[in-house]
Amino acid sequence: MPPAAVTEYTSTEMMIVASARQLAGERVCFVGVGLPNIACNLAKRTISPELELVYEAGVFGAEPARLPLSIGDPTLVTGSLLVTGMFDLFAFYLQAGLIDVGFLGASQIDRFGNINTTVIGDYSAPRVRLPGSGGACEIAINAKKVFVIMPQSSRSFVERVDFVTSPGHVREGRPPTWRGSGPTAVVTNLGVYRFGRDGEMEVASLHPGVTTEDLRESTGWEMRIPMDIEQNEPPTDEELRLIRQDLDPEGAYTK
């Protein structure tokens, strides 16, 4: 029997949908700027309606009526559970260990989940000045789990990041004062990756149509590919409708 017709979707939409699905069963999520914003809002409307959205701007339990372009949009405040100053948010919620998942973007990542959002090239004379840490450097060590969403290429999945903005899995052992366990999942336009016990990234599942050859071409190191990798389900019509009509009709995130 021929497979059911699937609505056409872009690789960015697949990446957003796959990221949202990672939030199944999670409770308190710290939402990073950019792609994490749409992924978390999609999750709340689908698989994780109980998700409490926390924004570093100072909001706990946001219920945004529209998709925020920034992480300080007025829609985050209206109808939220709690609005507080940024010291409280970073100290009592994040640093004190109340956040289940921190959702980050990244410009570069290495095999241990070290993330660069600071510079390409030398810090003192950068070829490209990236935005910097924002809250990422503290999210990376304090959130119980860290999810990353980012486009994948051999320029973003690199052997060695130009600058470690936010640490991933530390080879010599995780400092005991770090409450979180570090990067747990990385979602790209090609697939979903997790980390082995030694802290090294490996493939968990690939998106439909993506081959291991695509993967190798887009990874700057010899990516570990276990025997039993799964294939991700494509976006459902409802997930696409939510993205295209409800959340991001102007395509600010998906273009």
Added chain:
Amino acid sequence: MRDAVADLVRDGDTVAIEGFTHLICFAAGHEIIRQRRRDLTLCRLTPDVIYDQMIGAGVARKLVFSWLGNPGVGSLHAVRRRIERADPEPLEVEEYSHFGMVCRYLAGASRLPFMPLRSYDHSDLPKANPRIVPMASPYGDETVYAVPPLNPEVAVVHCQRADAQGDAQIWGLLGCQKEAAFAADRVIVVCEELVDEATIRRDPNRTVIPGLIVDAVVVEPKACHPSYAQGYYDRDNRFYRDWDAVAREPSTLQAWLDEWVFGLDTHADYVEKLGEERWDRLEPGEAWSDPVNYGRYV
């Protein structure tokens, strides 16, 4: 606004115009540009378009920050040009993380020599910024990182309402405006609405900054455009998106500054120039809270 900036913002000052996405006082930034201040050290967690405009206009020699982007849109091109190509001149930077910046203001506001936080271990940020210093806890084995106090010469705080003494009330995102104000030597409060002291006294939990630390009060409705004031006007996301093209080239940025800052005398002119149609689209709906009884105790 003209008098407040003329009196209180001087060349070479360290200036903080705070507000995390919310209540960013662009009107003060524009007046500082209009009065051609020079050699400022600008402080904000996220420079936002306000500092892209000010740095593009040549008022700053240094930037203290933690996230350098146009939220949801992309880069701050004028800032990047100066950092990447020293175009038209280099920009000194001092970089932290968001929590690091918040802790700097906290240390500054509390008049402490530093503030400890857990961030920065195994990050390259301390290598890039030697003012981020590891230190042993005096009570155990733990290593934490210290950041130095930040005490600006001037802080500009925008609020929804204030009285003539400068007692300022804010609702919505508080950012670290309060901390920046207490840390600063001089404070300019800018308000959407001037109210009488009795109004403030009827809802004291909402007062964030006391007139005690305020040097000037400016009444400037819609001062935050394209940023926003909760309950008053929306964030102009279209402006933020359009800014990307404006700031990409020095010539288009200068043309924008000539038309919208140097070519206008006051913020009221800017508000009028934006036009009624634009402001209508920024009109928020209503979402009133329930009044509370503070109780009358005589």
